[in-house]
Amino acid sequence: MKMNPEFLRNYWLELTPHRLISMPAIILAILFLVYLGTRLSPASTYSAIESASLGIYLLLTMIWGVKLSADAIVGEIRDKTWDMQRMTAVNAWSMTWGKLFGSTLFSWYGALIALITYMYATLQQGTEGIWIKLSLLIATPVLVHSMTLLASVLAIQRSRTITKSASSITMLFGIFVAISVISNGLSPSSDIQWFSHRWASDGFILSTVLIFCGWSVTGLYRMLRVEFQYQNRPWVWLLFVIFLATFSAGFVNSAYASAEELMTARLFTAFVVTLVLAYTQIFLDNKDPLIIRRLMHLAHKKHWLELTARLPGWVVTLVLASLFCLLLLLRDYPQRVDLLFKNMQMNTVLLSSLLLAYRDIAIVLYFNLSGRRKRADASALLYILILHLLLPAILLKLGLTDLASTLTFYSNSSWSVPGAAVQVIVVLILIRVQWKQSFPAIKT
Amino acid sequence: MSIIEVNNLIFEYPGKRALNNVSLSINQGDIMALVGPNGAGKTTLLQCIAALATPVSGTITVDGENIADDPRACHRKMGYLPDFFGLYEDLTVYQCLSYMARAHDLPHSQLEDAIKKAARRLKIEDRLHEKAGQLSRGLKQRLAIAQAIVHEPDVLLLDEPASGLDPEARQSLSSLFLELRDQGMTLIVSSHILVELEDYCTDMTIVRDGNIIEHRLVDHPQSEISLLMVSSHDVESLYHFLEQEPGVSQLQKNTSDCQFQYAKDSHEQHQLLKKLLQHDIEVYQFGCIKQNMQDVYLAHVNAEQEPQL
Numbered sequence: 041m042k043m044n045p046e047f048l049r050n051y052w053l054e055l056t057p058h059r060l061i062s063m064p065a066i067i068l069a070i071l072f073l074v075y076l077g078t079r080l081s082p083a084s085t086y087s088a089i090e091s092a093s094l095g096i097y098l099l100l101t102m103i104w105g106v107k108l109s110a111d112a113i114v115g116e117i118r119d120k121t122w123d124m125q126r127m128t129a130v131n132a133w134s135m136t137w138g139k140l141f142g143s144t145l146f147s148w149y150g151a152l153i154a155l156i157t158y159m160y161a162t163l164q165q166g167t168e169g170i171w172i173k174l175s176l177l178i179a180t181p182v183l184v185h186s187m188t189l190l191a192s193v194l195a196i197q198r199s200r201t202i203t204k205s206a207s208s209i210t211m212l213f214g215i216f217v218a219i220s221v222i223s224n225g226l227s228p229s230s231d232i233q234w235f236s237h238r239w240a241s242d243g244f245i246l247s248t249v250l251i252f253c254g255w256s257v258t259g260l261y262r263m264l265r266v267e268f269q270y271q272n273r274p275w276v277w278l279l280f281v282i283f284l285a286t287f288s289a290g291f292v293n294s295a296y297a298s299a300e301e302l303m304t305a306r307l308f309t310a311f312v313v314t315l316v317l318a319y320t321q322i323f324l325d326n327k328d329p330l331i332i333r334r335l336m337h338l339a340h341k342k343h344w345l346e347l348t349a350r351l352p353g354w355v356v357t358l359v360l361a362s363l364f365c366l367l368l369l370l371r372d373y374p375q376r377v378d379l380l381f382k383n384m385q386m387n388t389v390l391l392s393s394l395l396l397a398y399r400d401i402a403i404v405l406y407f408n409l410s411g412r413r414k415r416a417d418a419s420a421l422l423y424i425l426i427l428h429l430l431l432p433a434i435l436l437k438l439g440l441t442d443l444a445s446t447l448t449f450y451s452n453s454s455w456s457v458p459g460a461a462v463q464v465i466v467v468l469i470l471i472r473v474q475w476k477q478s479f480p481a482i483k484t
Numbered sequence: 485m486s487i488i489e490v491n492n493l494i495f496e497y498p499g500k501r502a503l504n505n506v507s508l509s510i511n512q513g514d515i516m517a518l519v520g521p522n523g524a525g526k527t528t529l530l531q532c533i534a535a536l537a538t539p540v541s542g543t544i545t546v547d548g549e550n551i552a553d554d555p556r557a558c559h560r561k562m563g564y565l566p567d568f569f570g571l572y573e574d575l576t577v578y579q580c581l582s583y584m585a586r587a588h589d590l591p592h593s594q595l596e597d598a599i600k601k602a603a604r605r606l607k608i609e610d611r612l613h614e615k616a617g618q619l620s621r622g623l624k625q626r627l628a629i630a631q632a633i634v635h636e637p638d639v640l641l642l643d644e645p646a647s648g649l650d651p652e653a654r655q656s657l658s659s660l661f662l663e664l665r666d667q668g669m670t671l672i673v674s675s676h677i678l679v680e681l682e683d684y685c686t687d688m689t690i691v692r693d694g695n696i697i698e699h700r701l702v703d704h705p706q707s708e709i710s711l712l713m714v715s716s717h718d719v720e721s722l723y724h725f726l727e728q729e730p731g732v733s734q735l736q737k738n739t740s741d742c743q744f745q746y747a748k749d750s751h752e753q754h755q756l757l758k759k760l761l762q763h764d765i766e767v768y769q770f771g772c773i774k775q776n777m778q779d780v781y782l783a784h785v786n787a788e789q790e791p792q793l
Binding site: 124131268269477 | 496497499534535538541551552555556557559560562563564566568569571572573575579583584586587588589592631
């Protein structure tokens with residue numbers, strides 16, 4: 041059987057004879073120490089070994105493994121070997137699996153030893169829920185490693201001049217995800233209501249982890265395709281956004297008088313989730329002006345199919361948010377959900393929120409079109425915060441309530457929608473001016 | 485037969501067009517020198533051909549396949565040595581070559597032969613079990629080139645391949661390139677060391693400000709205009725005579741000779757010499773000056789700059 045070259049390369053690098061011997065020796069020495077400390081009480085010995093093994097497992101997969109996966113591609117950029125890999129014939133799937141399990145091979149080697157001792161100690165004390173726990177313990181690191189890798193590919197697509205801090209940030213991100221999942225998954229809690237059903241929490245969390253693991257690996261594969269100069273059609277991303285909106289809407293269940301109200305609340309949740317995703321994505325995505333330049337070139341040539349294929353993810357998300365907004369606006373009963381929109385015109389709230397999101401995304405683009413792309417996102421974030429928080433606060437203190445309402449989400453003034461629309465137009469004009477400065481001699 | 489076709493390639497950075505409607509055709513078995521000042525667009529052009537950078541518009545085909553359709557398939561046919569390359573320093577030379585051969589989908593049965601052949605070509609066969617990180621700068625360069633050719637690509641792209649090599653290694657690199665060309669490989673070499681390029685290049689393309697300002701064959705006598713030098717004890721008379729002579733261009737008077745462009749046809753040169761002697765001009769030296777790549781390059785660069793002065 042032909043071995044994945046990337047996995048093999050990592051195998052050569054990670055599993056040296058010295059490491060193959062030292063890892064089990066250290067783990068067994070720690071567990072022996074635990075045994076010596078608790079051998080007088082056999083019951084507590086198993087419990088202590090179970091805890092120690094779990095600790096070692098989590099340390100190896102969630103800290104060491106996350107560090108290795110965060111460094112897998114960032115390290116290639118730093119060592120100038122990434123272009124060499126991009127020039128090979130290894131396809132994106134092989135690279136995905138090769139990086140995911142190859143870069144973390146050493147941590148998995150130790151983790152599997154710890155997992156065996158954990159299972160042995162646990163089985164001595166009972167078997168309740170053991171298989172779900174085991175599945176969760178294996179699936180969560182895979183999810184976290186793939187998300188960390190995905191974050192690092194996003195980071196290198198934003199900037200090739202990546203530093204150690206970028207690797208550290210993606211590592212911290214991975215550890216944060218790991219702690220959230222494991223702390224919820226291993227501690228017993230009440231059932232979870234999702235849509236009309238109640239689900240056992242451990243089974244629900246495991247299913248969620250597995251599904252998100254699938255999405256994360258798919259995302260990593262698609263990002264690697266982009267690295268290998270392939271074009272991704274937007275449909276998979278569209279499916280993911282719809283999945284996420286539906287998944288989130290499933291948690292909205294109670295406190296609504298009627299099925300119609302519940303439907304509106306779920307649609308509203310989907311709208312908010314897609315807006316949040318659009319905000320997240322505009323900051324994470326590569327906003328190289330060249331990408332926009334290529335899109336404009338395709339539009340100029342009327343190559344609509346290729347243009348659709350090359351649309352950035354945040355555009356797709358924003359279109360979907362607009363669709364959810366439209367669906368909410370078309371709900372045909374008055375004052376739809378009192379709980380969400382007490383004494384407010386829902387249409388005003390929805391439209392102004394959507395327009396303000398357009399404005400903010402346009403601000404991010406404006407700064408990215410300037411020549412100072414290194415700090416563009418930070419500058420954009422600063423101005424967005426000023427527009428959402430500082431400026432409205434000043435206007436409110438000055439008694440200009442209507443004007444302040446044009447700058448904030450969830451506002452109900454008659455000025456909100458026209459005010460937000462004017463802001464969108466102003467930022468679009470600024471983008472046009474900036475574009476002409478960036479590409480002065482270029483016909484589109 | 486053309487193996488690489490570049491058509492109307494445009495590549496831009498904000499505020500700068502790095503490649504401006506570049507079109508280029510390279511025949512199989514050619515060794516094309518890509519020359520130009522820093523920032524001219526040479527590396528960008530190489531990266532576009534290597535399918536490592538996406539242009540705004542334009543197409544590139546390698547062996548008839550558009551690289552935008554299936555970059556990975558094109559990568560099987562190409563090898564690329566970037567200007568600033570890296571190596572897996574903790575792997576041995578053998579492992580580095582083995583990895584690259586496997587990554588290029590070479591069948592398992594051919595791995596050993598491919599590794600040994602690449603190592604032999606770059607004269608690193610005695611270093612196979614040394615770690616890449618322990619090699620000298622020159623040996624690392626050789627290993628990087630070996631990695632780029634281990635899968636026997638049809639097209640080899642090299643960005644400053646001779647930097648860091650000692651004179652002996654440079655000489656053997658020239659021989660290697662000629663050997664690869666003889667086996668049907670097409671090479672594009674970007675370099676500043678024009679004198680060395682002359683040893684093995686068949687074509688020269690001069691890039692400046694994102695434009696191709698000259699593409700010419702190297703060392704093809706019929707296609708060139710030669711530079712003649714005539715030495716005389718009476719340079720003034722010689723100069724006045726040549727001024728009147730049809731076919732003489734770019735006439736330049738020096739202390740003891742005149743240099744000018746003239747048809748390379750030996751019969752016409754003979755006629756010119758005959759006329760000079762008939763007019764009793766004291767000629768004591770008559771010969772061709774071969775224009776090397778550096779002369780051609782500098783002549784073009786100077787010609788481009790002249791209008792700006």
